[in-house]
Amino acid sequence: MEDCYIINAQRSPRGIGKPTGSLYRITAVNLLAQLLDAVTTPDLSHEIEEVITGCVMPVGEQGANIARSAILCSRLPIHVPGMQINRFCSSGLDAINLMAYKIMAGQANIAIASGVECMSRVPILADGGALVADPRVAFRHNIIPQGISADLIATYFQYSRTQLDSFALSSQQKAKNAMAKKLFKSITPIVNILGNVVLEEDEHPRPDTTLEALADLKPSFAMMGALAGYDDVACYQYPAVEKIQHRHHAGNSSGIVDGAAAVLLASRHAIKKHQLQPLARIVSTGQVGIDPTIMLTGPIEAIQQTLKRAKLTIEDIDLWEINEAFAAVVLRITDQLSIPLKRVNVNGGAIAFGHPLGATGTMLMGTLIDELHRKKKRYGCVVLCTAAGMASCTIIERV
Numbered sequence: 215m216e217d218c219y220i221i222n223a224q225r226s227p228r229g230i231g232k233p234t235g236s237l238y239r240i241t242a243v244n245l246l247a248q249l250l251d252a253v254t255t256p257d258l259s260h261e262i263e264e265v266i267t268g269c270v271m272p273v274g275e276q277g278a279n280i281a282r283s284a285i286l287c288s289r290l291p292i293h294v295p296g297m298q299i300n301r302f303c304s305s306g307l308d309a310i311n312l313m314a315y316k317i318m319a320g321q322a323n324i325a326i327a328s329g330v331e332c333m334s335r336v337p338i339l340a341d342g343g344a345l346v347a348d349p350r351v352a353f354r355h356n357i358i359p360q361g362i363s364a365d366l367i368a369t370y371f372q373y374s375r376t377q378l379d380s381f382a383l384s385s386q387q388k389a390k391n392a393m394a395k396k397l398f399k400s401i402t403p404i405v406n407i408l409g410n411v412v413l414e415e416d417e418h419p420r421p422d423t424t425l426e427a428l429a430d431l432k433p434s435f436a437m438m439g440a441l442a443g444y445d446d447v448a449c450y451q452y453p454a455v456e457k458i459q460h461r462h463h464a465g466n467s468s469g470i471v472d473g474a475a476a477v478l479l480a481s482r483h484a485i486k487k488h489q490l491q492p493l494a495r496i497v498s499t500g501q502v503g504i505d506p507t508i509m510l511t512g513p514i515e516a517i518q519q520t521l522k523r524a525k526l527t528i529e530d531i532d533l534w535e536i537n538e539a540f541a542a543v544v545l546r547i548t549d550q551l552s553i554p555l556k557r558v559n560v561n562g563g564a565i566a567f568g569h570p571l572g573a574t575g576t577m578l579m580g581t582l583i584d585e586l587h588r589k590k591k592r593y594g595c596v597v598l599c600t601a602a603g604m605a606s607c608t609i610i611e612r613v
Contacts, residue, residue, distance in 0.1 A: 230470075235471070251474040256289060264297070356450065397584065467539070500543060506603035531595045
């Protein structure tokens with residue numbers, strides 16, 4: 215079986231996901247096209263065999279196969295096909311994994327995996343869908359919103375509000391340090407139609423965050439849980455929980471942002487043919503499904519599966535990128551698997567930077583590669599939980 219290598223990884227800065235954000239006037243197609251161009255070169259673009267793009271809300275201007283639309287707006291030739299995929303929050307990572315499988319199987323040599331989400335322009339749940347709209351699905355599986363699931367995790371595993379806020383503060387502090395030291399090397403500035411730069415660094419982090427300020431924020435999901443009956447559903451599914459304690463809020467949950475990212479993948483044959491310099495090798499991947507009520511603890515099983523396939527242990531992994539969907543999610547994963555927090559999200563995570571749904575997995579891959587090279591470490595792991603109780607995981611080795 216072929217090895218699959220990562221040759222280049224680029225991402226946009228994350229823009230605040232509101233009409234006041236710097237990327238609001240940049241369409242998702244334009245944003246993604248800029249990243250497709252950034253990850254390759256003019257002389258290599260005609261060799262690209264396919265583009266796969268993760269996008270969680272593929273409707274409106276993000277619909278109609280945004281991968282192909284972005285190809286046609288980029289410098290890639292028209293013979294390059296595109297495919298859009300959706301596994302909720304892990305879509306960007308799954309785009310990498312799917313393309314890696316094709317290369318490993320000898321069915322492609324050089325291709326691009328990517329992700330995009332413009333949350334200021336296409337909001338969460340814009341696609342509707344049976345998961346949230348069909349009572350027969352929700353009632354049968356006791357499906358609740360992710361925020362309620364996060365509070366269920368915090369309650370069931372007894373994470374206090376102070377623990378969650380302390381983790382959130384740490385994310386902001388690490389992000390502040392990383393940005394001050396300019397540790398992110400894989401950022402592509404985004405330009406408008408006139409070629410003027412509209413955003414060149416992440417604008418969501420709040421470097422002046424304090425524990426006291428976080429403590430003053432009101433829980434985000436208490437009213438939803440009570441009025442819509444979601445708290446009762448969670449307690450019915452997990453009767454050991456007498457009452458949901460709502461401990462997550464805007465400050466210890468992932469932020470709503472716009473962003474895109476792309477990764478150039480190649481076989482050993484393509485590396486030799488085009489004299490490319492690989493950055494990392496895909497070692498193993500994993501995908502799992504779990505109970506859709508608690509839903510966000512899926513990374514625990516995904517990590518175990520991926521480690522088993524790689525014949526590695528927790529101790530072998532030097533750096534971890536665990537998506538900070540909510541503070542309790544990362545705390546539960548690291549506690550259950552005894553992962554040292556000092557190796558996790560060392561430059562901050564989605565609580566500080568925001569979570570552009572379909573793009574996050576692709577972004578985290580670039581962040582991990584940058585840090586593996588900076589610290590000269592060997593193995594790294596990216597893992598994300600998703601809605602409806604799924605998770606995807608990828609282990610890479612620095613080259």
